[in-house]
Amino acid sequence: MSSVPGHRADRTARAVLLASLGVVLTALVVPGLRSPLMLVAVWTAPVLVLAGRYRHDPGTRVWSAVAAMLTCWAAGFTAGQVLGRHHVAVVVCMALGQALGAFVVGHVVVLSVRHQGSARAAGSGGSLDAVIVVTVGVTVAAQLATLGVMTPYFVVVASVDIAVAGVVVKFALSRSGLGPASYLALAGGLSSLVYDLSTALENSRLAQPGSAVGLLGTIAVLAPACAAVHPRVRAVFDPVTFTRRRPDSTALLGLLPLVLLPAGLTVVVSASTGTRAGVGTLPPWVVPAAGALVAALCLVRAARALRVTERLAGRDPLTDLANRRGLSHAHERWAGPVGLLLFDLDGFKHVNDSHGHDVGDLILLAVRDRALTAVAGRGLLARLGGDEFVVLAAPEHLRDVAADVLAALGPPVRLPSVQTRVGASIGLVTADVTPDVTTDPVPLAELLTRADIAMYAAKAAGGDRVVAFTPRMRDAVSARYALGHDVRELLDGAPGAGRLDVHLQPVVDLPTGRVVSAEALVRWQHPSRGLLTPDAFLDVVTDLGLDTRLDLAVLRTTVGHLRRWRDEGRPVLPVSVNLTGASLDAPDLATTVLAVLADAGVPASSLRLEITEQEEVAVSGPAAASLATLAEAGVVVLLDDYGTGFTSLDYLSRFPVRVLKLDRSLTGGPRPGSPSPSAVAGPRAARPVEIVRAVTAMAAHLGLDVVAEGVETEAQRAQLVAAGVGQGQGYLFSRPLPAADFARAHLPRAVPART
Structure with a gap:
């Protein structure tokens, strides 16, 4: 009107x-x-x-x-x-x-x-x-x-x-x-x-x-x-x-x-x-x-x-810190020996994806304030872009500044709409660390390259730490770059890039030992490095933004196995495939999964999708609607690594979860040589078995099944059965097997194969 x-x-x-x-x-x-x-x-x-x-x-x-x-x-x-x-x-x-x-x-x-x-x-x-x-x-x-x-x-x-x-x-x-x-x-x-x-x-x-x-x-x-x-x-x-x-x-x-x-x-x-x-x-x-x-x-x-205008050209518009140009001018004017810290915020991408870039900007401003306090006049703080910051300082101050920056970023950042912790991976380099013999000053671009290599080494080691550059790190970076190139070739189907294999680990009924389903675990048969487990290449896939493509490749391979078992006259057990946060955020997830199942003629009930609470999924994203559509079609949704994240109950309320997979930290007990959880947490802390009983009671009330991961001994199995856990997987029952070996061991032919 x-x-x-x-x-x-x-x-x-x-x-x-x-x-x-x-x-x-x-x-x-x-x-x-x-x-x-x-x-x-x-x-x-x-x-x-x-x-x-x-x-x-x-x-x-x-x-x-x-x-x-x-x-x-x-x-x-x-x-x-x-x-x-x-x-x-x-x-x-x-x-x-x-x-x-x-x-x-x-x-x-x-x-x-x-x-x-x-x-x-x-x-x-x-x-x-x-x-x-x-x-x-x-x-x-x-x-x-x-x-x-x-x-x-x-x-x-x-x-x-x-x-x-x-x-x-x-x-x-x-x-x-x-x-x-x-x-x-x-x-x-x-x-x-x-x-x-x-x-x-x-x-x-x-x-x-x-x-x-x-x-x-x-x-x-x-x-x-x-x-x-x-x-x-x-x-x-x-x-x-x-x-x-x-x-x-x-x-x-x-x-x-x-x-x-x-x-x-x-x-x-x-x-x-x-x-x-x-x-x-x-x-x-x-x-x-x-x-x-x-x-x-x-x-x-x-x-x-x-x-x-000249000042603005050398300043970052968000934080008002020196940008790359301002850092270059400061480096040119620096008198005496110089060192450099480059730090990148751990998990910041998930903050932007989950809470939006406005919240991300507020967190960057909080990081700026804490880092300025930590540097305390001992160097120049600059922002290169995104969540990357640089400190230019004298070599004798670098380690102290790095330790102070880590300490300053330790407490959670509290905003009106969110509270989150932002750790940092810090790469440290000094101008005298050089692989060749030369008296020429090291250019800023070379210092940044070396600091970047050291920073990624810190991130690969788990983050929230300082790693100093050494010349040997270049070899690791070169190998990582080559592996990234090979990953792209693999997903593009280029000849000579090897092949993706899906190994299957059975999930058994704990009281009877009967195999009831399986989990698909990706492997890469590399042409020169042999069989690679996910730990060797998944972080490279994530850095290259190829998570969604890899998930789709594993899904198609797994559904192909399901179709092949059916055609061979074998019983078809449900198989679960892991999904990354990138796939969950894809608006066409449900359409893609249902199309893959339809092309293979495999019923949706034969497929299970595992999501992990460690993957932050945007509240306003399409994940909830996509999973609801798949669940309505018959696909079962599992929540993996339950008990290790901060949003377990939130995910149970947002997504149509049918199965909880308990993380091995709750089911496997202390590792050899490590103190018991009660010794670390104190005498009043709950033991893992008590937590498992509480989780199974909650799951029973919600109508959810519970699967225990990392079952390796009969004692663990008996303890889990006593706690009310119905299913489990682990080396006690079987290691992950190639698809053909899994079929021979657990899927005997019941009817003649289709022709």
């Missing part, structure tokens, strides 16, 4: 604008119609302004003043047509109109000055702009004050018009987002100033009848009328309009008219003093001196803008 008035307002504004253009074009083509059309325009304009004010309710008295100004001009123009251009009635009407125009201009100036504070705070030179405008205004006022009462009329009017026109142009070029209504109003103001200046040079209030200057008068009255009926008329005098400033590179152009004003004033006054004796004027040196002062102030303003 609200859209209809808006459409009508748009149509009305377009109709008025087209009609105004038609009037101007007709007056341009047919000189004899200029005076009649001008008469129609000057009386139509105030009516349109009042109608626009009534229709759109701009909420300001300025438009009433504009309507009154246009009415005075209409009366003066009409009197000029009847009584002559120099009649006293014309002078009175036009003077009243100009007085009202001065009120409008004064209102704009007040709004501009009132909102200069934000410009000065931003360092955009608003104070110098004001000094330049005041210098020009004082020069004009001083010149007018010395001319005396016998000054020709056109000298006074022309001087004022030149000054006001310069200020209007500066305003238009220094503000952004003015909108159509604002530009129409500015066009009207400039047209009226040029019209007034042209007629003043003829020593008259009005242009000659039929003169081409009358076209400017027509535009001067119709442009503000078009602005008043425009739907965005509110923005013309809205204070917000005066706070949006253009970049300095554009705003500086607005100073050019102000630089030319003293010269224009000199020309006008010279014309007067050359034709009229006894006219006073300022000393000859004053106006040129004012012009030179304005030009100097403009140069200072430009220099300040350039310094601000």
Whole structure:
């Protein structure tokens, strides 16, 4: 309903604008119609302004003043047509109109000055702009004050018009987002100033009848009328309009008219003093001196803008730390030995994916504040981009600074919407660590490369630690890069890249030992490195953003095995496939999985999907809807590694989970040589078996099955059965087996194979 008035307002504004253009074009083509059309325009304009004010309710008295100004001009123009251009009635009407125009201009100036504070705070030179405008205004006022009462009329009017026109142009070029209504109003103001200046040079209030200057008068009255009926008329005098400033590179152009004003004033006054004796004027040196002062102030303003731009070019816009360019300049100016820390936040990508980039920015600002405190003047903190930060410091301070940064980032970051911990992986390098013998200083790019290698070594070691660069690390990076290339080749199906294998580990009924399902575990038969387990290549897959492609490849391979068992006449047990967070965030997950099952002719009940609570999944993402669609089709959803994350109950409420897989930390007991959990946590801490009983009780209440991972001994099996766990998997029953071996061991043929 609200859209209809808006459409009508748009149509009305377009109709008025087209009609105004038609009037101007007709007056341009047919000189004899200029005076009649001008008469129609000057009386139509105030009516349109009042109608626009009534229709759109701009909420300001300025438009009433504009309507009154246009009415005075209409009366003066009409009197000029009847009584002559120099009649006293014309002078009175036009003077009243100009007085009202001065009120409008004064209102704009007040709004501009009132909102200069934000410009000065931003360092955009608003104070110098004001000094330049005041210098020009004082020069004009001083010149007018010395001319005396016998000054020709056109000298006074022309001087004022030149000054006001310069200020209007500066305003238009220094503000952004003015909108159509604002530009129409500015066009009207400039047209009226040029019209007034042209007629003043003829020593008259009005242009000659039929003169081409009358076209400017027509535009001067119709442009503000078009602005008043425009739907965005509110923005013309809205204070917000005066706070949006253009970049300095554009705003500086607005100073050019102000630089030319003293010269224009000199020309006008010279014309007067050359034709009229006894006219006073300022000393000859004053106006040129004012012009030179304005030009100097403009140069200072430009220099300040350039310094601000140069500073911003070397600063990160979010944190205001040095960016890569600023870091390079600091490195060039560094005196003495230099070292470098590069740290990357652990798990920050999941924060952005789960909570959004706005929350991520707030966390980065918190990290900046903590890191600045940790560095404590011992070096320069910079941000390279994303969640990567650099500290440039003397070598003797590096390890202490690194330890202080780790300690500072240890406590959780608490925001109104989220609380999270952001650890860091830190790479450390000094300029004297070099694989070749040279006395040349190590370039910053090489230092960053070495620190990056060390940082990834820290991340690979588990994160939240400092690793110093050694030359041998390059070999590991080269191997990792080569492995990444091989992974891409593998997923692209390139010949010679090896093949993906899916090994299957049986899941058994704990009381009876009967195999009830299996878990698919990916392996890579590498052409030169042999059989690789997931630990050898999954982190490379994640770094390359290939998780979704690998998940799909494992899914297709697993479903292919299910189809092959069916065709061979073997019993088809459900098989579970692990999904990463990237796959869960894919909007087409359900469509893709169901299409793979349909192509193979495998029922959805034969497939299980495992999600892990260690993978942060966005609350607002598509995962919940995708899993609900799959569960409705018959796919069973398992929650893997239960008991190791922080969102277990949250995932149970968000996703259609049917099975809990207890992490081996709850089912396997302490590892050899490690202290018991009770010794570490204290005598009052619950033992794993008690936690398992609590989980099975909760699962029974929720109607969920429980599977225990890492079952390796008969004692564990008996303990889990006593705790109420129904199923388990582990080396006690079987290691992961190739698909063919799994089928021979656990899926005997019951019916003849299909042909």
